[in-house]
Amino acid sequence: MKGKEHFDAVVVGAGPAGSTAALVMARAGLRVALLERGEYPGAKNVSGAVLYGTSFLERLLPGFRLSAPVERYITRRSIGFMSESALFSLDYKSSGADAPPNNGFTLLRPQFDRWLAQRAVEAGALLVPKTVVDGLIREKGAVKGVRTRREKGELYADVVVAADGVNSFLAREAGLRGDFSLRGMSLGIKEVIALDRQLLEERFQINGNEGTAYEFLGSVTGNVCGGGFLYTNRESLSIGIIVQLSSLLRERARPYELLAGLKNHSSILPLIRGGSVKEYSAHMIPEGGWKMFPKLYAPGLLVAGDAAGMVLAAGCYLQG
Ligand SMILES: Cc1cc2nc3c(=O)[nH]c(=O)nc-3n(C[C@H](O)[C@H](O)[C@H](O)COP(=O)(O)OP(=O)(O)OC[C@H]3O[C@@H](n4cnc5c(N)ncnc54)[C@H](O)[C@@H]3O)c2cc1C
Known part of the structure; x- marks a missing residue:
C-alpha cells in the first residue's frame, strides 16, 4: 500500500x-x-x-455523566391518548431516576x-x-x-x-x-422550541436535572399510523411526530399539518406557549x-x- x-x-x-x-x-x-x-x-x-441505553453508555464510557452533554435525566414518563379536545394519560414518576443508574436522558x-x-x-x-x-x-x-x-x-x-x-x-x-420497504419506514419531523428555563420547570413540575418524556397516540396523527412526542431539554423543548410512510401516503396527509395540530392541541399549547422555534428538521427512520x-x-x-x-x-x- x-x-x-x-x-x-x-x-x-x-x-x-x-x-x-x-x-x-x-x-x-x-x-x-x-x-x-x-x-x-x-x-x-x-x-x-431520549437515549435510554445509559447502562450501555456506562460500559462504553465509564463515568460518561461527568462530561456528556446530557440535557435532562428522565424522571417522568407519560403516554397520552388524545382525542381532538381531550387527553388521557398514563403517568409514571420516579424521584430517584435523575441519579445513576438513570432511566434515560434527553439530548440534542x-x-x-x-x-x-x-x-x-x-x-x-x-x-x-x-x-x-x-x-x-x-x-x-x-x-x-x-x-x-x-x-x-x-x-x-x-x-x-x-x-x-x-x-x-x-x-x-x-x-x-x-x-427499505415503505411499510418499514417512518418519517419523523421535529421542532426544538427555546423556552425560559424557570418557566419550563414550572410548567413540567421538574427541578435541577429532572426531565420528562411525553408520548402521544390517537388523534395526534389523525388516521395516519404514528404518534407524537414532547421532551424537555434544559432550556428548550423537543416536539415532533413520527408517522409510517405508507400510511401517510395512503391518507394523503401533510406531516407539518399534523405537527401543527399537536402544537395547537388544548393540552399542549399551554406547555409550549411563549417559546420560539430554534430548529425544524425531518428525517427518515427505519422501523421495520x-x-x-x-x-x-x-x-x-x-x-x-x-x-x-x-x-x-x-x-x-x-x-x-
Ligand atoms: C424524529 C426522530 C426521533 C427519534 N427519536 C429517537 C429517540 O428518542 N431515541 C433514540 O434512541 N433514537 C431516536 N431516533 C432514531 C435515531 O435518531 C437513529 O436511530 C440514530 O440517529 C441512528 O444513528 P446512526 O449513527 O446509525 O445514523 P445517523 O445518526 O443518521 O448518522 C449517520 C452519519 O453519517 C453521515 N453520512 C451520511 N452519508 C455520508 C457520506 N456519504 N459521507 C460522509 N458522511 C456521511 C451523516 O452526516 C451522519 O452524521 C429518532 C429519529 C428521528 C428521525
Whole structure:
C-alpha cells in the first residue's frame, strides 16, 4: 500500500453508530479514520431524543455523566391518548431516576454527536469532517477503501464500516440492500422550541436535572399510523411526530399539518406557549426491525446503525 493512505478501518458517518465503532476499534489499537460529511459530527443529525441505553453508555464510557452533554435525566414518563379536545394519560414518576443508574436522558444531537466523536478521537481515531464519501473502492470483489469528494481523496482500509445512516448509499453500492420497504419506514419531523428555563420547570413540575418524556397516540396523527412526542431539554423543548410512510401516503396527509395540530392541541399549547422555534428538521427512520436487516457484511465491508435498519421501534418510543 506504499504511497496510498491506508488505515486498518475507515468508518463512514460520525453518528452514534459510526463514532461508537471508531471508538471501540481505536481502543483496540487499530488505525481508524472516521469520515463525516457534516461541518462537525451531529451538525444536521436528527433524533427526538431520549437515549435510554445509559447502562450501555456506562460500559462504553465509564463515568460518561461527568462530561456528556446530557440535557435532562428522565424522571417522568407519560403516554397520552388524545382525542381532538381531550387527553388521557398514563403517568409514571420516579424521584430517584435523575441519579445513576438513570432511566434515560434527553439530548440534542449537535452537542451529543460531537461529544461522542471526540471520545473516539481521544481513543486515537482520526476524525475527518466536511468529507463526503462518494463510493467504494473495490478490487477483485472485495471492498478496499472509499472515494471521497476531496482532491486525492482515496482512502484504503482493511475494512470499511458503513455507518452512513438510513439511506446508506454504501450498503446499496455493495449490493447488501436496496431501498427499505415503505411499510418499514417512518418519517419523523421535529421542532426544538427555546423556552425560559424557570418557566419550563414550572410548567413540567421538574427541578435541577429532572426531565420528562411525553408520548402521544390517537388523534395526534389523525388516521395516519404514528404518534407524537414532547421532551424537555434544559432550556428548550423537543416536539415532533413520527408517522409510517405508507400510511401517510395512503391518507394523503401533510406531516407539518399534523405537527401543527399537536402544537395547537388544548393540552399542549399551554406547555409550549411563549417559546420560539430554534430548529425544524425531518428525517427518515427505519422501523421495520429484524425483518428489515440486510446482510450486514461483504468482503471488506460492515454495515451498522440505521444503515442496517437497526432501530428498536418499541411502540411509542424509539431506540436508535
Ligand atoms: C424524529 C426522530 C426521533 C427519534 N427519536 C429517537 C429517540 O428518542 N431515541 C433514540 O434512541 N433514537 C431516536 N431516533 C432514531 C435515531 O435518531 C437513529 O436511530 C440514530 O440517529 C441512528 O444513528 P446512526 O449513527 O446509525 O445514523 P445517523 O445518526 O443518521 O448518522 C449517520 C452519519 O453519517 C453521515 N453520512 C451520511 N452519508 C455520508 C457520506 N456519504 N459521507 C460522509 N458522511 C456521511 C451523516 O452526516 C451522519 O452524521 C429518532 C429519529 C428521528 C428521525
